[in-house]
Amino acid sequence: MARWTVEQVLSLAPDDASRKAGNKLASAGLWSGTGFDGSGAVWGLCKGSGSKPYQTVVDTTGPAYRCSCPSRKFPCKHALGLLLLRASGDGAIQQGEPAEWAAQWLEARRGRVEAKQAKQEAVASGESAPGPADSAAARKRAERRAERVTSGAQELEQRLTDLLRGGLATADRAGYTLWEETAARMVDAQAPGLASRVRELGAIPGSGPGWPVRLLEECGLLHLLDTAWLGREALPDQLAATVRTRVGLPMSAEGPPVRDHWLVLAQYDTPDGRLVTRRIWLYGRESG
Template sequence: MDDTGVRPTAEQVLALAPDAASRKAGIKLGTAEPWSDTGGAEGAVWGLCAGSGSKPYRTVVDITGPAYRCSCPSRKFPCKHALGLLLLLASDEQAVGGPAAAPGWAEEWLAKRRERAAAGAGSAGAPAGPAAGGPADAEAARRRSERRAERITAGATELEQRLADLLRGGLAAAEQSGYGLWEETAARMVDAQAPGLAARARELGAIPGSGPGWPVRLLEESALLHLLSTAWLGRDRLPEPLAATVRTRVGLPSAAGGAPVRDHWLVLAQSDSSEGKLVTRRIRLHGRDSGRSALVLSFGAGGRSPQLGLPVGLMVEAEIVPHPGAGQLRADWGRQFGAPGPIEEPPPGGPTTAAVEAYGAALGADPWLDSVPVTLCQVVPVRISGGGWQLADAGGESALPLVSTGLSRSGLWKLAALSGGGPVTVFGEFGHRGFQPLAAWAKDVAGTVPLTP
């Protein structure tokens, strides 16, 4: 959601929700079924949403703000209809429609916003005239960006005070205060137009009820949130790649803008997750020639499958367009060249110690990374006392614990059966909680074996 009309992602939209009920209701409306007369142009989208009454609700969103207007009686901001319209746009831009003239009710509100922007630019000595207040006007866009940065700065400063209060009162008090305190804090970050800070603040509220060891996890996440808010406040002193990462983590959108990278991309994993009727698909790629890793996201609203699907085990010659930021793997899928074929051999890898080194190096570029993609060679899945599992080097020099979340029981036993007690090559993600295997290869088994459902 930026001043250039970049299409928002589903995560950015959901982070704007004022509470959990609004997120759930917005997801239900993120499908084309309740909408009619939708359209979009010059950084704005609009549409009519069917409700319980005879007249549909008129909803319009200025993405450059963002700002919202809806005829529904809700006092929540943004309302579920604005969230649903943005989720529809995030999942399928074609569902909203291409450039078109806004209807009178939407144009009236948008025109007033343009007039206010023009007045602000004129009072500062900007050129007068219709073009000065238009969404494409560079000076007006710059001023909107500055105002948003000021709001985020105010939100980050307030967040720092709340984190200080948490530590001053002791972590034990967090369990007594309950989820409401952090939900209210997240709402304040939404008001400050910092959805990334809002999402992390909201996660803090769920930690005290997450089981044994929660004080340690709360301290860890609070420290990371403190690091992010202070990084934003001192972003002018950061190297530009790290500053770009901070902007993305705070919640400002990152549009794919780098040079396209053409390669033979190995499709190593594909997994879907859902929140209500919103489906997020994560596709993990490795460039055979460049050695580059990439993560491509695709979304589907209303229970629909995401548009992009790449079967695991295939190699595709194509272009990807990376997003900016230090250590960022996010990319958009581009042009494809020729028909896909099977993966000829797994990506190059190393021992378990190489995974630790790779994660440590990546944290220097992005301290908020949960994990990094790595390939391990000559490793054996081993069951340990207490029922857990680990991947050990065939030489027995070191081992990594396997994470319990994200790996189905069938995937775990599939990996054990593929190994049969012998060494295998495994691709997965390694972070501070352990290693999550996603695909594997064995000498006597042809092809790639996916380990995710």
């Protein structure tokens, strides 16, 4: 593998201080047990302030770095110094077999890279499927989220009941804070769809003539969504999927991919706190 240039090495430095420190360490007198191989690995032991030298190894195919020094910078000054020494081309680093400590790290790293590439290729070809452990973990996460959404829906039902008991005509006196607080509770329950509907309710009181009627209509629709979620097990599959989408749960892609020339008919963005939900309506020239 071609040797890196000094400019290439310095471009990897996280900051100017690391560049300067790396240049100072690019001296053969500070290094021992150095070497490189044809696969792009460079390794060596750098004299430090302690009794033991720092073990430094770099895989330039990544690039990836490992050093026994306590620095949290990547690459650290020792890795930069080693690469600069290699880039100098003065023969200070000779080709050979990696030291045992370097070989262990290189083997483990390249094994992980190969496994990741194999997984990506399998996914791209449609040959892979999630293992039992992955499926079980995903199912547990979905169940925990569903429980939180259910708790949020039950709390929202109670708040709607309290609102109706107090009378809709006085809803404008409470201000927007109460609605925002309720929406925040729905976000905590991982139901962003419910939170968005609550915020829409908060904008209705005092919005013009007839606002109590509009508020009642929207409260009725929100109550309908709440009760649909709480009784989703009894709903037809397609309707249950619609309810899950409305409360804010992500939809999983099902069925084979459809390739077509797609026309964008509409796009609608809904702000939801720190997130924005985007809906896009498409029309396929061939598939419709």
